[in-house]
Amino acid sequence: MDLFDKCRAFTSAREAMGAGIYPYFAPFENSDATTARLDGREIVMAGSNNYLGLTKDPRVVGAARAALEESGTSCTGSRLLNGNLRLHEELEAELADFLGKPAALVFSTGYGANVGTISALMARGDTIVLDREAHASAIDGSQMTLGRVRFFAHNDVDDLRRKLVLAGRDGGGILVVVDGVYSMGGDVCPLPEIVAAAKEHGATLLVDDAHGVGVLGEGRGTSAALGLTDEVDLITITFSKSFASIGGAVLGDADVIHYLRHHARAEIFSASLSP
Known part of the structure; x- marks a missing residue:
């Protein structure tokens, strides 16, 4: 068995990408505790671990x-x-x-x-x-x-x-x-x-x-x-x-x-x- 067979058989992520419902590895342009920019749009960030909002604190x-x-x-x-x-x-x-x-x-x-x-x-x-x-x-x-x-x-x-x-x-x-x-x-x-x-x-x-x-x-x-x-x-x-x-x-x-x-x-x- 080829070690990479399992890799080639893994299709669920690409199927989700093709259907437009893949939720992972989103390439954010900017993000803080409450908002983020994705594909040029400002969106509400509900999943951040930036609990205290300190990532951009001066x-x-x-x-x-x-x-x-x-x-x-x-x-x-x-x-x-x-x-x-x-x-x-x-x-x-x-x-x-x-x-x-x-x-x-x-x-x-x-x-x-x-x-x-x-x-x-x-x-x-x-x-x-x-x-x-x-x-x-x-x-x-x-x-x-x-x-x-x-x-x-x-x-x-x-x-x-x-x-x-x-x-x-x-x-x-x-x-x-x-x-x-x-x-x-x-x-x-x-x-x-x-x-x-x-x-x-x-x-x-x-x-x-x-x-x-x-x-x-x-x-x-x-x-x-x-x-x-x-x-x-x-x-x-x-x-x-x-x-x-x-x-x-x-x-x-x-x-x-x-x-x-x-x-x-x-x-x-x-x-x-x-x-």
Whole structure:
């Protein structure tokens, strides 16, 4: 079988293009939080992640311009070797302070933050237990590990407990992964109950708060809004939503962040975040 046969057999997108109903990869000429220009027309933007409208805020644009003038367009290497800037470390310190965690590690994308963190932490014999509607980056990260993967029904803490019992029988470490705010439904996870379940079973908890940071808890996210920042072991975030940029980070205890800095392949083998 030719490896490319599946590519040639994929016709649904072209059929949608031909019918004039293909909704993806629209070539916008300009866009902000509420409007965009497409094919010369101004349209209402109802799908933007520019939650706070900061992508064109003069302070944000000015800071980006200053960084461009000082440091150029690229760091030309991974942070491990020659791409680590003072700006990266200042950002990590400010993120840790703002979100109430001891330390932070910045990645080039939010996707990379989940993939890099999960794949670095999980080893053979460990189990990751994910909400069935967890972000694709968390699912992909789990599939890159040598550990077991179990899903629980969306926001169903009883089902989570059942899966944690099974994970406990398997032996090894257990990582529970949930979204703070789910991107498609917009619902908030039942974090107090999830924290309690994880503690009952000795599991580590990671909250992907890509859609909660900047919005809930005076901007500090879902864990802060519910008074549970100290009870959540790891928080991952993205900069491409409220923070009006691109990149991501994981926040947690200093020893864990130090380990990830030296073991997360999505960090080590990616070019560092541009200035």
